[in-house]
Amino acid sequence: MLRCARNDGVGIPEQLSLARRGVLAAGVGFAVLLLAPSSARARPSLQEAIRGFAGGAEIHPGRIKFDIPPLVENGNAVGVTVAVDSPMTAADHVRRIGLFNEKNPQADMVVFHLGPRSGRASVATRLRLATSQTIVALAEMSDGTVWSAEADVIVTLAACIEDLS
Structure with missing residues (x-):
């Protein structure tokens, strides 16, 4: 029983x-x-995130027009535009555009996937910035080359408040 x-x-x-x-x-x-809180997990450094995007390719400065204000009052919504010098043809186009930071809780903020049908190699978005920091834009081309631009942004009122040490 x-x-x-x-x-x-x-x-x-x-x-x-x-x-x-x-x-x-x-x-x-x-x-x-x-x-578990994100502070308990390891955050990749800016350089590790950039190396992950580039996949071992050499990173060249140039070809990117990176428009972000150098001084922002509020880090909750910072407008940014990234445009890459490319004809956007089947033979020569931008595959990906990525934005990376050094002090937010996540080093990789966004990756846009493009192709020859995109028409223009230009993206615009808004970012949340935890504090004053360097923002890096990378563009991967169809031939495998990676181009970069960076900007320093001063934030007077921070967003994404976490333990940033």
Whole structure:
């Protein structure tokens, strides 16, 4: 006769109940690991994020027009435009444009994927900046070359407040 976890004899058998508790405990433990604060996880440095985007290719300065204000009052929404000098043909076009930072919680802010049908190699967006920092724009071309531009931005009212040490 199976003993049940409830007194009325209609409940779940005790062996099955213990197995369910073990699975539940393991699931809760896994969820805690996934939801750990971002400060507990390692943030890649700016240089590591740039190397990851470039994939070992040499990075050349130039070909990018990077428009971001040098002084912003509020880091919650900083407008930025990146335009790359490219004819955007099937033989010569921009594959990706990436924006990277040195002090936000994530070093890679955004990567745009383009192709010859994009028409223009230009993107515009708004960024959240944790504090005054350097922002780097990279463009990967169809021939595998990577071009860069960078800008220093002074932020008077920070966004993304976390432990930035």
